[in-house]
Amino acid sequence: xxxxxxxxxxxxxxxxxxxxxxxxxxxxxxxxxxxxxxxxxxxxxxxxxxxxxxxxxxxxxxxxxxxxxxxxxxxxxxxxxxxxxxxxxxxxxxxxxxxxxxxxxxxxxxxxxxxxxxxxxxxxxxxxxxxxxxxxxxxxxxxxxxxxxxxxxxxxxxxxxxxxxxxxxxxxxxxxxxxxxxxxxxxxxxxxxxxxxxxxxxxxxxxxxxxxxxxxxxxxxxxxxxxxxxxxxxxxxxxxxxxxxxxxxxxxxxxxxxxxxxxxxxxxxxxxxxxxxxxxxxxxxxxxxxxxxxxxxxxxxxxxxxxxxxxxxxxxxxxxxxxxxxxxxxxxxxxxxxxxxxxxxxxxxxxxxxxxxxxxxxxxxxxxxxxxxxxxxxxxxxxxxxxxxxxxxxxxxxxxxxxxxxxxxxxxxxxxxxxxxxxxxxxxxxxxxxxxxxxxxxxxxxxxxxxxxxxxxxxxxxxxxxxxxxxxxxxxxxxxxxxxxxxxxxxxxxxxxxxxxxxxxxxxxxxxxxxxxxxxxxxxxxxxxxxxxxxxxxxxxxxxxxxxxxxxxxxxxxxxxxxxxxxxxxxxxxxxxxxxxxxxxxxxxxxxxxxxxxxxxxxxxxxxxxxxxxxxxxxxxxxxxxxxxxxx
Amino acid sequence: xxxxxxxxxxxxxxxxxxxxxxxxxxxxxxxxxxxxxxxxxxxxxxxxxxxxxxxxxxxxxxxxxxxxxxxxxxxxxxxxxxxxxxxxxxxxxxxxxxxxxxxxxxxxxxxxxxxxxxxxxxxxxxxxxxxxxxxxxxxxxxxxxxxxxxxxxxxxxxxxxxxxxxxxxxxxxxxxxxxxxxxx
Numbered sequence: 001x002x003x004x005x006x007x008x009x010x011x012x013x014x015x016x017x018x019x020x021x022x023x024x025x026x027x028x029x030x031x032x033x034x035x036x037x038x039x040x041x042x043x044x045x046x047x048x049x050x051x052x053x054x055x056x057x058x059x060x061x062x063x064x065x066x067x068x069x070x071x072x073x074x075x076x077x078x079x080x081x082x083x084x085x086x087x088x089x090x091x092x093x094x095x096x097x098x099x100x101x102x103x104x105x106x107x108x109x110x111x112x113x114x115x116x117x118x119x120x121x122x123x124x125x126x127x128x129x130x131x132x133x134x135x136x137x138x139x140x141x142x143x144x145x146x147x148x149x150x151x152x153x154x155x156x157x158x159x160x161x162x163x164x165x166x167x168x169x170x171x172x173x174x175x176x177x178x179x180x181x182x183x184x185x186x187x188x189x190x191x192x193x194x195x196x197x198x199x200x201x202x203x204x205x206x207x208x209x210x211x212x213x214x215x216x217x218x219x220x221x222x223x224x225x226x227x228x229x230x231x232x233x234x235x236x237x238x239x240x241x242x243x244x245x246x247x248x249x250x251x252x253x254x255x256x257x258x259x260x261x262x263x264x265x266x267x268x269x270x271x272x273x274x275x276x277x278x279x280x281x282x283x284x285x286x287x288x289x290x291x292x293x294x295x296x297x298x299x300x301x302x303x304x305x306x307x308x309x310x311x312x313x314x315x316x317x318x319x320x321x322x323x324x325x326x327x328x329x330x331x332x333x334x335x336x337x338x339x340x341x342x343x344x345x346x347x348x349x350x351x352x353x354x355x356x357x358x359x360x361x362x363x364x365x366x367x368x369x370x371x372x373x374x375x376x377x378x379x380x381x382x383x384x385x386x387x388x389x390x391x392x393x394x395x396x397x398x399x400x401x402x403x404x405x406x407x408x409x410x411x412x413x414x415x416x417x418x419x420x421x422x423x424x425x426x427x428x429x430x431x432x433x434x435x436x437x438x439x440x441x442x443x444x445x446x447x448x449x450x451x452x453x454x455x456x457x458x459x460x461x462x463x464x465x466x467x468x469x470x471x472x473x474x475x476x477x478x479x480x481x482x483x484x485x486x487x488x489x490x491x492x493x494x495x496x497x498x499x500x501x502x503x504x505x506x507x508x509x510x511x512x513x514x515x516x517x518x519x520x521x522x523x524x525x526x527x528x529x530x531x532x533x534x535x536x537x538x539x540x541x542x543x544x545x546x547x548x549x550x551x552x553x554x555x556x557x558x559x560x561x562x563x564x565x566x567x568x569x570x571x572x573x574x575x576x577x578x579x580x581x582x583x584x585x586x587x588x589x590x591x592x593x594x595x596x597x598x599x600x601x602x603x604x605x606x607x608x609x610x611x612x613x614x615x616x617x618x619x620x621x622x623x624x625x626x627x628x629x630x631x632x
Numbered sequence: 633x634x635x636x637x638x639x640x641x642x643x644x645x646x647x648x649x650x651x652x653x654x655x656x657x658x659x660x661x662x663x664x665x666x667x668x669x670x671x672x673x674x675x676x677x678x679x680x681x682x683x684x685x686x687x688x689x690x691x692x693x694x695x696x697x698x699x700x701x702x703x704x705x706x707x708x709x710x711x712x713x714x715x716x717x718x719x720x721x722x723x724x725x726x727x728x729x730x731x732x733x734x735x736x737x738x739x740x741x742x743x744x745x746x747x748x749x750x751x752x753x754x755x756x757x758x759x760x761x762x763x764x765x766x767x768x769x770x771x772x773x774x775x776x777x778x779x780x781x782x783x784x785x786x787x788x789x790x791x792x793x794x795x796x797x798x799x800x801x802x803x804x805x806x807x808x809x810x811x812x813x814x815x816x
Contacts, residue, residue, distance in 0.1 A: 033766045036777030081766025230722030232763035267668075267705050268762055270775075308664050308703035311760065325663035326695075327702040386723035386765040393766050417728070433722065466722045480725050484760065490702075 023058075024070045024112070026050075027088040027154060031077025031239050032232075032271055034084035038100065039074075042085050045104040046072055053108050070112060073162075076240015076275070077232075078153035079394025080140060083123060088153065093134035096121040126390045126412050126421060140391045143410050145372065147380050148356045149396045152240030157275050160282035163243040169288055171359035172250045176294045179362075181211055184255035188358065191366035192378040197223055197314070197351030198435065198461045198537070200377070200450040203358075206348060209338040210256040213346040218258035220249050221342065221349040224265040224272065225319060227311035228433030229484060231464035233382040233394055234352040238265065238272035241356065242279035246289075248355030250300060251362060256348055261302040264319055267309055276304045311434075311488035315536045316341075316349045318490065329490045330536035351462075353382060373399035377449035387466040388415050388425070395465075397448075403429060404444040407467055414469050425469040428552070432461025434481045434488075435541035437548030438474070457548045459541070473570040474553040475560055479507040481545035485538060496539030499530035503546060512573040515561045524550065569632070575616045576631050581606040583628035593623035648673055649681055653688050660689045663699055667706060676707040712748045712755035714793055719770040721761030729769035733758060735783035739790055753797060754790070 028034075028043045050057040056069040078086055083097035089111055096107065096118065103121060110116045122131040123138055132138040156162050163169070175184055189204025210218060222245055226234040238245060249261045263280075265273045280302045283289040291299045305323060312318045313328040320342050322328040341347025357379060361369045370378045377399035383406065386392045390412030397406065407414065407429065414425040428438045431448075437458035439446070446452055453459055468477065486500035506523050509515040527543030534540050550557055559565050566574045579590070579599075584606040591599045591607065598614040601607030609620070609629075621629040652669045656662035666685060671677055677700050686693040700706045718724075718733045736742075736756055740749050748755045764770045767779025771786055778789065 032762070032777065033764050033779070036764060036767060036770075036779050079766075081764065084766075226763070227760065229720070229725075229761035230765055231761070232765055235763040268759060305665065306668060307705075308668065309705035310703050322664065323661075325659075325661040325699070327698055384723075384765055386768060387726045392723070392768070430722065464722060466726060468726055472726060477726070480722070488760075 024092075025088075025090045026070060026072050026112070027075045027090065028073070029076075029078045029084055029086040029088075029153065030074035031081065031084075031236060032269075033077065033081030034086060035271070037084045037098075039085035041101045042087065042099050042104060043072070043074060045101040046087075046108070049104050049108040050112065053113055055108075055112060073156040074158070075154055076152045076157045077236035077394070078240070079149060079233075079236055079396075080391070082392045086153075087121075088134075090154070093136070095123065095132070095134050095138065097123045139412065140393065140395075140410055143405065144396050145380050145398050146396045147360060147372075148237060148244070148353055148382055149240070149394060151244065152236055155241060157240055157242055158278055158282075160243060160279065160286055160288075163241070164286075167363070168243055168359075169247055171362035172247045172254075172288070173294045174362055175251045175254045176296050176298065179254075181255050181257055182208075184251060184362070185211055187366050188255070188361060191361045191369040192376075193354065193357055193361060193369065194377065194450065195351055196353035196357075196381065196463070198432070198459065200460060203350065203354055206338055206350075207252060207255045209336065210258075210346045210348050213256075213339060215346050217260070217343075217345045218253075218256050219342045219345055219347040220253045220256070220258050220261040221319065221323070221347060222249050222261070222263040222355055223314065223316075223319065223349050223351050224263055224269075224276070225307050225314045226266055226269075226352070226462060227314045227488075228435075228462045228464050230386055230430075230433055230466050231384045231462045233384050233463055235266075235269050235272050236382075236394055237352050237356050238263075238269070239275050242275045243283065244356045244359060245276070245352055246279055246283055246302060248350070248358035249302065250289075250293075251358050252348055252350060252355065253300060254298070256346065258346075258348075259299050259301065261300070262323065262342075263302065263304045264307060264313070264323065265304060266307045273304060273306050280304060310490070311484075312490045312536070312538050315538060318536065319349060320347065327490070329492045330538075332535060353463075374447065374449045376451055381448075381460065381463055383463045383465045385411050385465045385467070387430075388417075388422075388469040388472070389413065389467045390415050390419075390421060399449045400447040402445050402447055403439060406448075406465065407444070411467065414467060416469060417471060422469055425471075426467070427470045427472055428468050428474065430466040430468065430477065430545070431464070432459040432544075433464040434485050435459060435537065435544055436461045436464070437544050438477075438552055440552045457544070457551060459544075471568050471570075473566055473568040474549045474556050475507065475510055475566070476570050478546045478549045479504065479511060482507055482542070485542040489538065489542070493534045493536075493539055495530050495533030496535075496542065499526055499533070500539075500542050502526060503530070503543065507546065510557065510560045511566075511571045513560075513564045517561070520550070520557060520561060572616050576611065577609055577614060577616060577618075577620065577629055578631050579607050579609055579620075580628045580630050583626055585626065585628075587625075589623045589625065590620035590629065593619040595619060646681075646684060649684060650688075653685070658689055660691050660695075663689065663691075663696065664703070667696075667700060671706060676710045679708070709748070710752070712752050713797075714753060714774055715755045715757065716790070717757045717759050717762075717772040719760075719762045719764070719768070719772070720758045721765060721768075723765035724761075724769040727768040731783050732769055732771060732781055732786050736786050736790065739787050753794075 030039050058069050058071050085099050087096040087099045106118055110118050124131055135141040185204055185208045193203045194200045224234055263276050289300050293300045310328045313322045315330045316337050318328040318330040337347040373379045380396050380398050382396040385395045395410050413421050416422040428440050430438050482504045486504050489496045489500050491497045506519050509519050527547045530543050531540055564574050586604040596613045598610045599607050618632050621632045656666050682696050683693050686696040720729050740754050742756050771778045771781045
């Protein structure tokens with residue numbers, strides 16, 4: 001029997017799993033983050049060291065693997081990028097972090113041959129200073145509830161047989177062989193699955209709307225255009241478990257009666273493009289995509305398209321325009337894409353994470369999915385936790401989890417700029433990227449879900465969660481997002497195109513000390529006008545970061561405007577460098593360093609800075625050995 | 633000094649474009665993948681090639697230029713030999729990616745408007761997010777990702793490339809791929 005036959009025959013009974021479990025495996029994370037940190041060198045080093053130690057190394061999955069063999073494989077992103085490269089040894093359940101090629105010999109000798117743990121490569125909990133052996137005692141992983149990400153760290157994304165042996169494509173087979181389209185739509189609707197891309201629209205209802213369309217041609221599009229700066233959960237799923245996305249798309253296609261699927265991936269994610277393309281080719285080879293899918297008369301084809309760098313293409317109608325070879329500009333809805341989308345045909349566009357949930361819902365039933373999360377927002381959501389926290393990475397938790405749990409227990413607490421724990425350093429969390437808003441200390445116990453976030457002026461969005469410490473200037477953060485949306489506005493709606501530009505100019509006035517009360521009023525008024533006067537989600541939500549920071553950090557705006565002062569010292573134009581007259585010994589180092597001749601003073605007498613001439617470059621502060629220059 | 637970008641022979645230039653157009657069956661709907669393939673070939677989109685694409689697809693040149701200027705991925709100017717991309721996504725931004733950008737711009741004498749050095753050796757770009765937020769701040773030099781970068785380290789990396797380029801210039805016509813040297 002050939003490999004292909006073995007694997008395809010296991011579809012539906014899952015016999016292969018038991019043989020797999022006995023094989024000792026070394027899994028090296030090969031996500032973008034770990035590769036950047038040298039994971040491929042570690043992989044090559046393992047290959048030679050294992051062979052050198054006289055152990056049998058297998059790189060390909062085989063049905064007849066024996067227990068004295070060690071399978072070396074790459075995995076997709078495990079979401080703990082900061083600690084990469086990550087190396088897991090199963091079934092021992094050991095997770096090594098920050099592994100260098102030089103450490104490999106020790107792991108092979110100690111762990112694979114000797115069965116001992118290499119203590120120094122284990123993750124240390126920054127709060128308790130305790131070493132964590134594996135995932136179970138690692139607070140970053142142990143407190144998560146990983147559904148979509150579960151396989152990301154353990155399956156070889158480049159090996160379709162592994163996905164199949166772990167129960168993959170069984171749900172798709174069920175959908176094609178045992179279920180009718182309306183049954184699938186009903187199951188998804190019953191599960192309460194909502195779009196993970198930001199809007200939170202019920203997926204089942206969307207599918208049903210496309211299903212009832214009387215059209216011989218329909219399309220399924222997977223939205224992998226994850227443009228939110230600071231979010232990378234879709235990248236991880238596409239890199240780590242591409243087949244779960246394809247399976248979700250196939251089920252969606254079956255549900256609405258489509259035979260053509262397309263994955264639209266962001267061009268900035270070359271590895272995700274490569275893995276998705278590889279997965280489609282593998283599915284075609286195994287006969288999962290192509291003609292007569294699962295023995296039915298239905299056919300199924302899938303293409304992968306690379307985006308060209310436009311944030312607005314994450315919007316459904318803009319994405320359709322982009323696929324049709326046009327500029328990615330949104331058009332008014334209705335008609336909705338489910339009625340008239342790509343080439344005027346009914347089209348369903350679902351986010352990567354939404355699709356990755358689908359096969360599990362079909363396998364386990366809608367009730368199981370509903371039992372996780374909150375009644376209005378069932379299931380789990382992956383957040384990309386970044387910024388000033390100890391553990392950055394992907395965090396998958398049930399809806400309803402509090403911010404405190406994510407930032408303090410999973411994230412390990414807030415840090416200063418140098419990465420050290422700062423107990424009282426929490427200032428805000430920005431959620432939902434350029435469309436979202438800020439959450440403050442008051443919201444730490446708010447359960448995160450679609451409705452609760454909307455009620456405080458933020459949104460789930462794609463799930464970017466950026467923690468910020470007390471050293472972050474909130475006006476600058478608002479400006480950062482406004483600069484982004486202003487640049488990415490497609491230019492169709494006047495209020496979005498011109499309004500974002502004016503909002504940015506107003507924020508610059510605040511930051512550079514030209515603002516007065518009018519500026520603040522105008523910011524709010526214009527912000528609301530842009531929300532109302534824009535066609536698509538980009539414009540409708542563009543003012544959110546400004547409005548939300550103005551709501552929760554009003555004091556900071558007022559300090560900038562009325563006192564011309566930035567409490568964090570990040571806004572250069574508002575700096576007032578002064579020389580502490582008591583500290584200054586009059587050595588003259590600052591006079592030499594000053595490029596504009598703004599500092600004067602007699603030798604051995606305290607010096608002075610002329611504010612008219614000072615350009616706030618900070619050269620004096622760097623030059624002064626006794627830190628007598630203050631306020632810069 | 634580094635060599636100027638190679639002047640492509642006209643006939644050869646269009647021969648490659650023709651094969652790309654054929655690969656996408658000259659369908660106007662394939663415009664974006666076609667432009668991506670052309671840019672992959674030349675590192676940028678030369679103006680005369682865009683006009684040629686418009687004629688071949690039987691669409692107005694305005695449509696081709698419209699698409700080429702809309703998407704950030706397309707460049708209408710030639711880029712330097714080494715492309716440095718600084719991530720300015722939210723995570724990188726709050727972890728101080730701007731000082732890295734400023735240090736590199738100062739080092740190479742480029743600005744927001746003129747992104748390529750006069751000797752055509754370096755281009756500095758910012759990107760919205762590379763999805764490597766766990767390693768913030770991130771810099772990508774010629775497809776190699778460097779995480780948790782500081783202004784000092786970024787400048788040192790540029791110095792390394794400069795030294796290597798100087799070495800290449802004294803040994804002309806060396807076919808050694810640059811990326812491999814940079815990686816170590």
